[in-house]
Amino acid sequence: MNLRAKSKSFWRNTGETEVGGGLDRGAQSTLSPFLKWAGGKRWFVRHHAGLFPTTYNRYFEPFLGGGAVYFHLRPQQAVLNDVNPEVIAAYQAMKDHWVGLKKSLAYHQRLHDADGNYYYTVRARTPTKLVQKASRMIYLNRTCFNGIYRVNRQGEFNVPRGSKDSVLMETDDFKSMAALLATADLRVGDFERVIDEAMEGDLVFADPPYTVRHNLNGFIKYNEVLFSWADQERLARALKRAAARGAKVVATNANHHSVRALYESWDFLTRSASRFSQISADGASRKQFEELIITCNI
Known part of the structure; x- marks a missing residue:
């Protein structure tokens, strides 16, 4: 099959109104992701x-990841997958218990404001209940250094506290997110x-870790999992x-000759x-x- 023959113009104008699998994006604004993720695609949708x-x-x-797209x-109708169970737990709690999740984050906000070491107290915890597990993930994501997700060899989150103190954002629309996730x-x-x-007729969007063939170690760390060139x-x-x-396929990756090939x-x-x-401590140095x-079949 000649896949290129099935692909139409690459760039399109936005302002859609007829959206078979999606909602009317002309009538409903983009939801702001509740997780900040390294390599996230907010810039991409902009x-x-x-x-x-x-x-x-x-x-x-x-x-x-952060689910910007x-x-x-x-x-x-969506099938949403991640290798990181902490990420999916956060989405599951948003889907099924958004009110309780918001209350739990408000609790974190109060204690975070009152105690400069509260971040490290939460980081050391390992809750088992879904809402508490999800609120811990979101709290750490929003207050850690640059929203990085990194774990040590024991699988423990070890990113230091960052400069951001907002646990709840003005852009948060948990109710709308829960309604959207209800069918996911x-x-x-x-x-x-x-x-x-x-x-x-389905749409696949793939945004993998950006491994290239000639990485010195042959892989990059993706959460606790190694993402190799073979992957x-x-x-x-x-x-x-x-x-x-x-x-229909849309994917992003490293702009490297080994990947293009x-x-x-x-x-x-x-x-x-x-x-x-x-990812940079100094925004000016980014x-x-x-x-x-x-793309294919677009």
């Missing part, structure tokens, strides 16, 4: 939202299994299979886009990077 199709069936996101598209299928697991479910190859094969079944050899459309690195945008 500048490149027009490349997403206006009609699709189900939406699949195998590397969910999901909250922008607001699809009516939340999963913890491997990306390939999720992508393999996408069929003709990059496996991802490319899974996206090719999805595209061959007629799924994985997709250009299969006749996907590839373009580069610039963004600023989001550097601009190029990312690869990959």
Whole structure:
């Protein structure tokens, strides 16, 4: 199959009103993600939202993270996956217990304001109940250094406290998030299994860890899991299979010749886009990077 022949113009104008799998984005504004995530795609939806199709069936996101694209598209049917169970627990609590979650975060806000060491008290805890587990995750994410998620060899979150003190944001709309997530299928697991479910007319958005072939160590740390070059190859094969079944594919990755070769050899459309690195103690020192945008059947 000539996949390039099935791909239409790469850039589109936004302002959609007819959205088969998603809500009317002309009538409903983008929801602000409740997690800040390294490599998050808020910049992407601000500048490149027009490349997403206006009609699709189900939406699949195998590397969910902060979910910026999901909250922008607001699809009516979605399969949302991440390898990190803490991330999915936060989404599950938002979906099923948003009122209790908001109250728990308000509690964290009061104690955070009153005690300069409260962050480290919470970081040392390991709650087991869903709402408390999720509120801990969101609290640490919003008050840690630059929203980084990092764990030690024992799987314990070890990022120091940052400079931000707001646990609850003016942009928080937990009620709308819960309503959107009500129809979402939340999963913890491997990306390939999720992508393999996408069929003709479905939309897959894949934003994996950005491993390249010649990394000195051959992998990067993705939560507690190693994401290797072999995983990059496996991802490319899974996206090719999805595209061959007629799924619409949008993916982002490192703009490196080794990654481009994985997709250009299969006749996907590839373009580069610039963004600023989001991990730096000094905002002025953040550097601009190029990312690869990959599409098929759009």
